[in-house]
Amino acid sequence: MRPLVTAAALAVGLALPAHALDLDNLSEAERATLHDEIRAYLLENPEVIMEAVAVLEERQSQGQAQADVALVRDNAEAIFDDGHSWVGGNPEGDVTLVEFMDYRCGYCRRAAAEVKGLLEEDGDIRFVVKEFPILGEDSLRASRFAIATLQVAGDDAYKAVHDALMNYSGSMNEAGFTRLADSLGLDANAILAEMDSDSVSDVIAANHALARRLEISGTPSFVIGDQMVRGFVPQNAMAQVVAEIRATE
Known part of the structure; x- marks a missing residue:
């Protein structure tokens, strides 16, 4: 379940402008509105989640490959x-x-x-x-x-x-x-x-x-x-x- 949650978060990052992700100064009402907008966007554009999953998997693969190179070098x-x-x-x-x-x-x-x-x-x-x-x-x-x-x-x-x-x-x-x-x-x-x-x-x-x-x-x-x-x-x-x-x- 966690990879899907992470991917959804990444999808939001891909779909929304940078300023929309700054939640520090939002009120509870604004926060709730933003959550509703994000949910609606993802329901209307589910392909964004798949794009985000692909990006996440690629990042994880690159990270594993780098870690493996270090393991091989050390042994x-x-x-x-x-x-x-x-x-x-x-x-x-x-x-x-x-x-x-x-x-x-x-x-x-x-x-x-x-x-x-x-x-x-x-x-x-x-x-x-x-x-x-x-x-x-x-x-x-x-x-x-x-x-x-x-x-x-x-x-x-x-x-x-x-x-x-x-x-x-x-x-x-x-x-x-x-x-x-x-x-x-x-x-x-x-x-x-x-x-x-x-x-x-x-x-x-x-x-x-x-x-x-x-x-x-x-x-x-x-x-x-x-x-x-x-x-x-x-x-x-x-x-x-x-x-x-x-x-x-």
């Missing part, structure tokens, strides 16, 4: 170069795309194809994956398995497991992970032995702490250059953000 090292996240795409790319994701998130699964298309189309993007399990125990086990794979078997193995988990519909348990590892030619026993290690737990804890600082509460969420994009976005929208970042550099 840049943890976002772009934490030392524990997998880096793909072009490691020397001029723009970095960071994704906070959860393997059980349907929108993350949709976004995977969009990110893949973007990286294939634009060979100058560095891609960083932040394991951010937030959808229950299955999510947590999947992330533990993926991180353990990275720590035990390296970047290529992680990429294979990450892609497989994005399309995986089996059980998130030891038997399921063993079958998955075996299908990819990986040492399932070594990976499973690492899943509950402190080093894997530390990665997940660090990613969750970073997400809190960035005010990220859902997946997928992206950091593209100095901008944050919360929620699913198609490939063309991501490409547009990348182009805007390059244009300002």
Whole structure:
């Protein structure tokens, strides 16, 4: 309700001359008359409220974008170069795309194809994956398995497991992970032995702490250059953000 009230107030500001908004010296009768005139005007011209809502939303969006730039700047090292996240795409790319994701998130699964298309189309993007399990125990086990794979078997193995988990519909348990590892030619026993290690737990804890600082509460969420994009976005929208970042550099 409050955004509508604020928008109505803004609509009054757009519709009336500046002197009409100075209420300090109005009597109660004048005040009541002004309120009646404002109500009548808005009832006759309801499109003014929609115009005001659009202006208000644009101002709020600009304010959020500015706040996000500051958050990214203050947490840049943890976002772009934490030392524990997998880096793909072009490691020397001029723009970095960071994704906070959860393997059980349907929108993350949709976004995977969009990110893949973007990286294939634009060979100058560095891609960083932040394991951010937030959808229950299955999510947590999947992330533990993926991180353990990275720590035990390296970047290529992680990429294979990450892609497989994005399309995986089996059980998130030891038997399921063993079958998955075996299908990819990986040492399932070594990976499973690492899943509950402190080093894997530390990665997940660090990613969750970073997400809190960035005010990220859902997946997928992206950091593209100095901008944050919360929620699913198609490939063309991501490409547009990348182009805007390059244009300002």
